[in-house]
Amino acid sequence: MARSKAIKKQVKHLLGIQNLSVLEAKEILKESQNFIKLNRSGSKKLDVLRGKTQINLFFEPSTRTQSSFDLAGKRLGADVMSMNIVNSAIKKGETLMDTAMTLNAMHPDLIVVRHQDSGAPNLLSQKVNCAVINAGDGTREHPTQALLDALTIINSKGKIEGLRIAICGDIKHSRVARSNIYLMNMLGAEVNVIAPKTLMPDSINQLGVKSFTSMKKGLESCDIVMMLRLQNERMQGSFLPSKREYYEYFGLTPDKLKYASKDALIMHPGPMNRGVEIDTKLADDINVSLVKEQVELGVAVRMACLKLYCK
Amino acid sequence: MARSKAIKKQVKHLLGIQNLSVLEAKEILKESQNFIKLNRSGSKKLDVLRGKTQINLFFEPSTRTQSSFDLAGKRLGADVMSMNIVNSAIKKGETLMDTAMTLNAMHPDLIVVRHQDSGAPNLLSQKVNCAVINAGDGTREHPTQALLDALTIINSKGKIEGLRIAICGDIKHSRVARSNIYLMNMLGAEVNVIAPKTLMPDSINQLGVKSFTSMKKGLESCDIVMMLRLQNERMQGSFLPSKREYYEYFGLTPDKLKYASKDALIMHPGPMNRGVEIDTKLADDINVSLVKEQVELGVAVRMACLKLYCK
Amino acid sequence: MARSKAIKKQVKHLLGIQNLSVLEAKEILKESQNFIKLNRSGSKKLDVLRGKTQINLFFEPSTRTQSSFDLAGKRLGADVMSMNIVNSAIKKGETLMDTAMTLNAMHPDLIVVRHQDSGAPNLLSQKVNCAVINAGDGTREHPTQALLDALTIINSKGKIEGLRIAICGDIKHSRVARSNIYLMNMLGAEVNVIAPKTLMPDSINQLGVKSFTSMKKGLESCDIVMMLRLQNERMQGSFLPSKREYYEYFGLTPDKLKYASKDALIMHPGPMNRGVEIDTKLADDINVSLVKEQVELGVAVRMACLKLYCK
Numbered sequence: 001m002a003r004s005k006a007i008k009k010q011v012k013h014l015l016g017i018q019n020l021s022v023l024e025a026k027e028i029l030k031e032s033q034n035f036i037k038l039n040r041s042g043s044k045k046l047d048v049l050r051g052k053t054q055i056n057l058f059f060e061p062s063t064r065t066q067s068s069f070d071l072a073g074k075r076l077g078a079d080v081m082s083m084n085i086v087n088s089a090i091k092k093g094e095t096l097m098d099t100a101m102t103l104n105a106m107h108p109d110l111i112v113v114r115h116q117d118s119g120a121p122n123l124l125s126q127k128v129n130c131a132v133i134n135a136g137d138g139t140r141e142h143p144t145q146a147l148l149d150a151l152t153i154i155n156s157k158g159k160i161e162g163l164r165i166a167i168c169g170d171i172k173h174s175r176v177a178r179s180n181i182y183l184m185n186m187l188g189a190e191v192n193v194i195a196p197k198t199l200m201p202d203s204i205n206q207l208g209v210k211s212f213t214s215m216k217k218g219l220e221s222c223d224i225v226m227m228l229r230l231q232n233e234r235m236q237g238s239f240l241p242s243k244r245e246y247y248e249y250f251g252l253t254p255d256k257l258k259y260a261s262k263d264a265l266i267m268h269p270g271p272m273n274r275g276v277e278i279d280t281k282l283a284d285d286i287n288v289s290l291v292k293e294q295v296e297l298g299v300a301v302r303m304a305c306l307k308l309y310c311k
Numbered sequence: 312m313a314r315s316k317a318i319k320k321q322v323k324h325l326l327g328i329q330n331l332s333v334l335e336a337k338e339i340l341k342e343s344q345n346f347i348k349l350n351r352s353g354s355k356k357l358d359v360l361r362g363k364t365q366i367n368l369f370f371e372p373s374t375r376t377q378s379s380f381d382l383a384g385k386r387l388g389a390d391v392m393s394m395n396i397v398n399s400a401i402k403k404g405e406t407l408m409d410t411a412m413t414l415n416a417m418h419p420d421l422i423v424v425r426h427q428d429s430g431a432p433n434l435l436s437q438k439v440n441c442a443v444i445n446a447g448d449g450t451r452e453h454p455t456q457a458l459l460d461a462l463t464i465i466n467s468k469g470k471i472e473g474l475r476i477a478i479c480g481d482i483k484h485s486r487v488a489r490s491n492i493y494l495m496n497m498l499g500a501e502v503n504v505i506a507p508k509t510l511m512p513d514s515i516n517q518l519g520v521k522s523f524t525s526m527k528k529g530l531e532s533c534d535i536v537m538m539l540r541l542q543n544e545r546m547q548g549s550f551l552p553s554k555r556e557y558y559e560y561f562g563l564t565p566d567k568l569k570y571a572s573k574d575a576l577i578m579h580p581g582p583m584n585r586g587v588e589i590d591t592k593l594a595d596d597i598n599v600s601l602v603k604e605q606v607e608l609g610v611a612v613r614m615a616c617l618k619l620y621c622k
Numbered sequence: 623m624a625r626s627k628a629i630k631k632q633v634k635h636l637l638g639i640q641n642l643s644v645l646e647a648k649e650i651l652k653e654s655q656n657f658i659k660l661n662r663s664g665s666k667k668l669d670v671l672r673g674k675t676q677i678n679l680f681f682e683p684s685t686r687t688q689s690s691f692d693l694a695g696k697r698l699g700a701d702v703m704s705m706n707i708v709n710s711a712i713k714k715g716e717t718l719m720d721t722a723m724t725l726n727a728m729h730p731d732l733i734v735v736r737h738q739d740s741g742a743p744n745l746l747s748q749k750v751n752c753a754v755i756n757a758g759d760g761t762r763e764h765p766t767q768a769l770l771d772a773l774t775i776i777n778s779k780g781k782i783e784g785l786r787i788a789i790c791g792d793i794k795h796s797r798v799a800r801s802n803i804y805l806m807n808m809l810g811a812e813v814n815v816i817a818p819k820t821l822m823p824d825s826i827n828q829l830g831v832k833s834f835t836s837m838k839k840g841l842e843s844c845d846i847v848m849m850l851r852l853q854n855e856r857m858q859g860s861f862l863p864s865k866r867e868y869y870e871y872f873g874l875t876p877d878k879l880k881y882a883s884k885d886a887l888i889m890h891p892g893p894m895n896r897g898v899e900i901d902t903k904l905a906d907d908i909n910v911s912l913v914k915e916q917v918e919l920g921v922a923v924r925m926a927c928l929k930l931y932c933k
Contacts, residue, residue, distance in 0.1 A: 039418045043362030045390070051665030053693060064413055067392060071364060071417055074390040079667070079696040081689060098893055102686055105917035106693055107661045271409055295416035350729045354673030356701070375724055378703060382675060382728055385701040582720055606727035 013125040013132040014309055016141035017182040025147070025186060028304050032151050035300035038075070048307055049078035052109040056082040057099070058135070059115045064270055064295070065135050065144075069112045072302035078110070078310075096120055097127060104128040109310050113137075118175075131309040139173045145269055146179035148301040150187060152293045153224055156265055161188030166219050166260070168194040168250060169228030169277055171211075172201050176269045177228060181207050194218035196250060198239045215250060219259035226267045227252050230277045243276050253279045257288070265290050324436040324443040325620055327452035328493040336458070336497060339615050343462050346611035349386070359618055360389035363420040367393040368410070369446070370426045375581055375606070376446050376456075380423045383613035389421070407431055408438060415439040420621050424448075429486075442620040450484045456580055457490035459612040461498060463604045464535055467576055472499030477530050477571070479505040479561060480539030480588055482522075483512050487580045488539060492518050505529035507561060509550045526561060530570035537578045538563050541588045554587050564590045568599070576601050635747040635754040636931055638763035639804040647769070647808060650926050654773050657922035660697070670929055671700035674731040678704040679721070680757070681737045686892055686917070687757050687767075691734045694924035700732070718742055719749060726750040731932050735759075740797075753931040761795045767891055768801035770923040772809060774915045775846055778887055783810030788841050788882070790816040790872060791850030791899055793833075794823050798891045799850060803829050816840035818872060820861045837872060841881035848889045849874050852899045865898050875901045879910070887912050 017025070038044055054073040058066055066082065073080040085099065096115065103111065108130050113121050118138030125132040136142040153160050165184050171177045171193045184191050191209040193200070204211045212218030219225060230246065240246050257264065266282065266289045274280035283289055328336070349355055365384040369377055377393065384391040396410065407426065414422065419441050424432045429449030436443040447453040464471050476495050482488045482504050495502050502520040504511070515522050523529030530536060541557065551557050568575065577593065577600045585591035594600055639647070660666055676695040680688055688704065695702040707721065718737065725733065730752050735743045740760030747754040758764040775782050787806050793799045793815050806813050813831040815822070826833050834840030841847060852868065862868050879886065888904065888911045896902035905911055 044364060044418065045362040051667040053666060053697070063394065063396070063410070067394065067414070067417065070392055071390065074392070075364070079693065081692055081696070083685065083689065085685070099685070101914065102892065102917050103689070105914045106689065106921050107666065107918070270413065292412065292416045295413050296418070299417050355675060355729065356673040374705065374707070374721070378705065378725070378728065381703050382701065385703070386675070581724065603723065603727045606724050607729070610728050 012309070012311070013121070013134075014143055014305055015121050015125060015132065015134050017143045017146050017179045017186070018141065020143070020183075020186075022186055025150070025183060028147055028301065028308060029151050029154065031304035031308060032147075032297065032300045035303040036155075036297060038303075039296070039299055044075050045077065046075065047077045049073065049076040049109075049310060052078045052310055053107065054078040054080045054110040054112065054306065055103055055108045056080065056135075057103070057111055057113045058082070058084050059096070059113075059120075060136070062114055062136070065114065065298075068295070068298045069133075069135060069302050069306075072299050072306055073110075075299075076303055076306055078306070096124065100124050100127045104130070110306055129311075131311055133305055133309060136175055138175065139178070140175050141179045141182075142175040142269075143179050143183075144298070144301055144305055145176050146183040147305070148294055148298040149180055149226070149267060149269075150183055151297045151301055152267065152290050153265075155297065156290055156293065157223060160184065163189045163223040164192065164221050164261075165189045165224040165226065166192045166194055166222040167226045167228065168215065168218065168252065170199045170230055171195040171204065171228070172199045173231065174228050178207075180226065181209055185209075192218045192222060194250070196240065196246075215252075215256050216259050219256065219264075222260040222264055224267060225252060225257065225260055225264055227272075227277050229269060229271065230273055232273075247276055251275070251277055251279065252282060254282060257282065264288070267291065267294060270295065323620070323622070324432070324445075325454055325616055326432050326436060326443065326445045328454045328457050328490045328497070329452065331454070331494075331497075333497055336461070336494060339458055339612065339619060340462050340465065342615035342619060343458075343608065343611045346614040347466075347608060349614075350607070350610055355386050356388065357386065358388045360384065360387040360420075360621060363389045363621055364418065365389040365391045365421040365423065365617065366414055366419045367391065367446075368414070368422055368424045369393070369395050370407070370424075370431075371447070373425055373447070376425065376609075379606070379609045380444075380446060380613050380617075383610050383617055384421075386610075387614055387617055389617070407435060411435050411438045415441070421617055440622075442622055444616055444620060447486055449486065450489070451486050452490045452493075453486040453580075454490050454494075455609070455613055455616055456487050457494040458616070459605055459609040460491055460537065460578060460580075461494055462608045462612055463578065463601050464576075466608065467601055467604065468534060471495065474500045474534040475503065475532050475572075476500045476535040476537065477503045477505055477533040478537045478539065479526065479529065479563065481510045481541055482506040482515065482539070483510045484542065485539050489518075491537065492520055496520075503529045503533060505561070507551065507557075526563075526567050527570050530567065530575075533571040533575055535578060536563060536568065536571055536575055538583075538588050540580060540582065541584055543584075558587055562586070562588055562590065563593060565593060568593065575599070578602065578605060581606070634931070634933070635743070635756075636765055636927055637743050637747060637754065637756050639765045639768050639801045639808070640763065642765070642805075642808075644808055647772070647805060650769055650923065650930060651773050651776065653926035653930060654769075654919065654922045657925040658777075658919060660925075661918070661921055666697050667699065668697065669699045671695065671698040671731075671932060674700045674932055675729065676700040676702045676732040676734065676928065677725055677730045678702065678757075679725065679733055679735045680704070680706050681718070681735075681742075682758070684736055684758070687736065687920075690917070690920045691755075691757060691924050691928075694921050694928055695732075697921075698925055698928055700928070718746065722746050722749045726752070732928055751933075753933055755927055755931060758797055760797065761800070762797055763801045764797040764891075765801050765805075766920070766924055766927055767798050768805040769927070770916055770920040771802055771848070771889060771891075772805055773919045773923055774889065774912050775887075777919065778912060778915065779845060782806065785811045785845040786814065786843050786883075787811045787846040787848065788814045788816055788844040789848045789850065790837065790840065790874065792821045792852055793817040793826065793850070794821045795853065796850050800829075802848065803831055807831075814840045814844060816872070818862065818868075837874075837878050838881050841878065841886075844882040844886055846889060847874060847879065847882055847886055848891075849894075849899050851891060851893065852895055869898055873897070873899055873901065874904060876904060879904065886910070889913065889916060892917065
């Protein structure tokens, strides 16, 4: 508790894993463990954030992440207000800043923001007095996703340090990939990224990963195989030839999984494109898939973040 | 209370009246009576569901039913999260099941679901660990509507047993009709159904009702006249000639009401098409219309269901 | 508290400033002061409205006003349910009245309503048993906006009595202008209205204001300059020549502000059209702009109204 307070004064916003110290990351993961038990119990309600106001400000639709933050806040006793802003017609920057100023004047304690532009939460955090939690910004970061992935790995494998983790798919456009690369590296794992050339960033090796264009080579000796969602909009145009071809070369199948370690486990941030990036049976196989655990622990991780970052 | 627990272990989900025993139906109705008083009082808040999570999962829009469940849950102290999912573009089954898995991993205690496909709540209930309450599925069932109708009749007529109840309108496509036929029969009423031939199911008599295509004959000696909402989409195509003609033959007017018992009362699940299935003055006549009571008791019935089915 | 009760029995609804006595207006403003402190504190939660149900019924979208009422109700401990009804296709009157009847039967204690038709909240108030708070109706009134404006002036200038207040812009279609004219007059201010001829109501002088078509003359010796939002729909058609021309003659710039008193302060109900009715730097200049305070005190004023009008 003494350490929590110390962190709260230093780190006001959760904008990305890149801004996080190992100590801070570990504290969030440790705090999350308590909430796992609470969420599995018959009475899922605390007064930790009673009297606090949490605003969920979503400029992109997101059933999963928004629900997770919504329940996390309510279970901690916060007053939660969700705002879904579709800003097709409006100039984006203006909306974000005017909305930020307006909401800030209402004295929220936490703003959870998802925005289609990379860096929007950082900009927001400079304009408001409360803590800003990044729930995904453009192709930049999705820190709570990486944290819940780390928690899931720790609770399944007992540790992260020393593991070899493959991240496969559209590395170029994925904020989930970026946040996970930072966090897994920070926590002592070795990270392989696997993607077709058109979906692999040029400067990827500067992030301290090994890059592969072949699943066979990239999955070798991996303990964790993280598949990414293939955005449908990438399928049109020059990035990819066809869904079928993508599945053939980069879709995770029981056969390809054999390239990894014997006891390798599968992860996916959801929602899954079954038959595109992952075989549908594999996705549902509770012996190898951690997808359910990821969602479950996601609520716990968000509760920890809301508690630790609330001013 | 001892009995409540017994039921909770046996019957986990409220999927339809067809799956309900007389004892269970009567217990829900009995429990509802307590909540009527609470809802009329100055302080409408209990801690019965404090620490519980209720998710309202609506694949079809519904102002009335969703509001009713929302207030019911909040007044019992639950954390309520509402999700409105318009799934025009998405493959329906996939969405439902992936959404179910995701939500289930967040440990809700209750999922209230409305879906355009008959049987969707049943499918959902097989995939989740919590109680599923059907808030209307396709043309199959709408159990809480039938229960609130039963409660309204009991509180107006003093009983259901021995009454003659007419259900008039689009019997073929109505989940309200189906649930009410099951429940009213179960509670000892005699049910007449009245509809034009094109809106009458072929096998209707197997449900233990008498069917009529004439209002005059069907309403004879009826104590309760339940009018159904005529869906606008039925008006196009071959089901019906025109709104005016429908009103002439099947719309409830003061004149047609005379065919029923002298003290007959009118019900409608809402929202009403005034001048189509019912005369507008009749709809608002507080001496014969129970429409307001139906909405009021609807909240009480939903509170009872949430309480009794919550794991 | 004794006075509060007295008012509650006399005045059941907050439909407009026109229906308010000076005493009532002052009591709301006084009560609001307590909530300002609460909203700035670390624990923003009371049990004043615990057990009460507040329904936000918005027929027009409004991020700002709806958020303000939502947080106000939640911070007072009410169960808050928000309903956004887009009624493009439906006959408006019917929807409002049927919706009113339905919601009323669910025993809310407060209905906060915004509607595109002037007088809709009055109509609603005749059909329900609970308190109705007008959150803006057509071009008629927006009483809580005027009350928050008054509170903002009092807290900045120390008083309203004896001040000279300019209201500039689309006076003709502005409910904010109308409510403010009534309230500022009632509280002893002198009101100037400034607008192009096409946006000035014919009978404006009957409201006890001086009207001007020149900013230079209208702003003379003014202590407060309230700018109104120029609705985009007015720009098309015959009301106005162009945004640039409007800005030239009626947009508030540092130069035009010099016509007012030396220590004049600027207000705007938001959202602002920067570069149309107001210079963007002026809007953000915390030495002269009260825009942030208006939003902040808005929550406090709404908390006071919810508390005082709740049956």
